[in-house]
Amino acid sequence: MSVETDSHGRLYLSSELRQKYGERFHVVEYEDRLELIPIDENPLQAIREAAGDAFEGESVEELRESAREQAKKDAEAGFDRGKRAVEDSDE
Structure with a gap:
């Protein structure tokens, strides 16, 4: 899939992608590319779920x-x- 920026540099993602990944992304810049990392609506909860009980209490x-x-x-x-x-x- 490829997308283009508009005259203001904005990217438009399909509704399917937004439903799957959300609407907030962290942009990571590498020497040869950009990467969009979805930001969870509740980042702390996402970390707690990923880490299991490591941060319990x-x-x-x-x-x-x-x-x-x-x-x-x-x-x-x-x-x-x-x-x-x-x-x-x-x-």
Whole structure:
């Protein structure tokens, strides 16, 4: 299936596609293509269903705080790797 944009850059999807995938999409840009990822009407519920009972009993705030802590650890680890790489290149 192919679609074209109108003069304003809008894409029009058939009613069948909208019924199947919804009306909201996240656009992912790659070097050679774009991808439309459907956004569930209730994203948190979709995640809970996909993850099963992995997040059972955790509030949105608890999940958010846990994600922040993990992101901070990941950022610090990346910073440390970059710092070591610079130090190694100076030797």
